[in-house]
Amino acid sequence: QLQLQESGPGLVKPSETLSLTCSVSGGSIRRTTDYWGWIRQPPGKGLDWIGSIHYSGRIYDNPSLRSRVTMSVDTSKNVYSLKLTSVTAADTAVYYCVLLSREGRADSWGQGTLVTVSS
Amino acid sequence: EIVLTQSPGTLSFSPGERATLSCRASESVSANYVAWYQQRPGQAPRLLIYNGFIRATGIPDRFSASGSGTDFTLTINRLESEDFAVYHCQQYGSTPLTFGGGTKVDIK
Numbered sequence: 709q710l711q712l713q714e715s716g717p718g719l720v721k722p723s724e725t726l727s728l729t730c731s732v733s734g735g736s737i738r739r740t741t742d743y744w745g746w747i748r749q750p751p752g753k754g755l756d757w758i759g760s761i762h763y764s765g766r767i768y769d770n771p772s773l774r775s776r777v778t779m780s781v782d783t784s785k786n787v788y789s790l791k792l793t794s795v796t797a798a799d800t801a802v803y804y805c806v807l808l809s810r811e812g813r814a815d816s817w818g819q820g821t822l823v824t825v826s827s
Numbered sequence: 828e829i830v831l832t833q834s835p836g837t838l839s840f841s842p843g844e845r846a847t848l849s850c851r852a853s854e855s856v857s858a859n860y861v862a863w864y865q866q867r868p869g870q871a872p873r874l875l876i877y878n879g880f881i882r883a884t885g886i887p888d889r890f891s892a893s894g895s896g897t898d899f900t901l902t903i904n905r906l907e908s909e910d911f912a913v914y915h916c917q918q919y920g921s922t923p924l925t926f927g928g929g930t931k932v933d934i935k
Contacts, residue, residue, distance in 0.1 A: 755864075755915055757924040770923040787844065804871055812919030813862040815883075818869040 710735045712805045712818035719824050720799075726823055727790040728804030737786045738763045742815075743783065743808040744788045748801040749820070756801075760808050761788060795825045829853055829918050832840045833864035839935040841904050847912055848901040850916035855896045857920030863916045864903045866929075872915060876901065903932070 716728035730744065737744065745760035759769035761779040769777055778791040792799060803823055807816040830853040840846050850861065859879035864872035874883040876892040879899065889904040903910055911934050916927040 755917070755926040757926070768922055772923070805920040807876075809858055809919075811858075812916065812922070812924050813842075813860070813874065813877045814864070814872070815874055817873065820871050 709815050710807065712807065712816060714803060714805050714818045714821040716786075716803070716821060718822060719826065721793055722796055722825055723794055725741050726825075727801060728790045728803055728805070728821065728823070729817060730788050731785045731786070737781060737783055737788065738806075741810045743768070743810065745806045745808045745814070746779070746790045746815075747804045747806055747814065747817075748799075749804070750798075750801045758764075758790065758792075758803075760812070762775050795824050799823070802824045828923050829856065829921060829925050831918055831925055832923075832933065833914075833916060833927035833930045835920065835930065837931045837933060839933050840897055841935045842896060842906050844906050846903040846906055846910075846932055848903075848914055848916075848932070850894075850899040850901070852897040852899070852918060852926050856899075856918045859895050859899075860918060860920035861892075861899045862917045862919065864917065865910075865912050866915060867909075867912045906932070908934075 738807040742761040746758040781788040804820045805818040806814040863876040866872040
C-alpha cells in the first residue's frame with residue numbers, strides 16, 4: 709500500500725526558506741497518470757493547495773504562491789520536495805504531501821508535518 | 828479561481844441521525860469534479876467521494892453525495908460516533924485547485 713511521509717524542519721525563521729521532502733514507499737514515484745502534490749492547513753483553518761508535480765517534471769502550481777515555490781522530483785530516491793522562500797508567520801501550517809489523480813483529487817495523504825515560522 | 832463555500836461552519840447531530848452538508852461554488856465546476864474529504868481530529872484528511880458522487884474505496888455506503896454545477900451535497904445517513912469530524916469539499920475542475928472552509932459535524 710502506498711505511503712507518503714513528510715520530513716523537514718519544524719521551525720523556520722521569518723524570511724528564510726522552508727524545505728520539505730516527501731518519501732514515497734509501497735510504490736514507484738514514476739506513476740504515469742498521477743501527480744505528487746503539497747497541500748497545507750494553517751492551524752484551525754481550511755486546506756490550501758500549493759502545487760503538483762509529475763515525475764516527468766511537469767508542474768501545476770497555485771498562482772498565489774508561484775513566485776516563492778519550487779518543486780522537484782528525485783526518481784532515484786523515490787522522493788519529491790518543496791521549497792518555499794521568504795516565509796512569514798502566515799506560512800505556519802501543517803504541510804501534507806499527497807498523491808493526486810490526473811484530474812486533481814487527492815487520493816492519498818501523508819500524516820502531515822507542522823512547520824512553524826518564528827524567530 | 829473558484830471559491831467554495833461550506834456553510835454553516837458547524838452542524839450538531841445525535842448519533843443515528845442524518846447529516847446533510849452543503850458546498851456551493853462561485854462558478855460552475857467542470858465535469859462536476861468535486862471531492863469530499865473527512866478529517867478526524869489530529870489526522871490527515873481522507874478521500875470519501877470523488878467526481879461528485881462516487882465513493883472512494885472502503886467508504887461505507889451510509890456516505891452519499893450529489894450535485895452539479897455550483898451546488899453539491901454530502902449526506903451521511905445513520906451517523907456513527909466515528910463520523911463526527913470535519914468535512915471538506917474540493918473542486919478540481921480547474922486550477923488552482925480549491926477547497927471549502929470545512930464543516931464540522933459534532934455531537935449534539
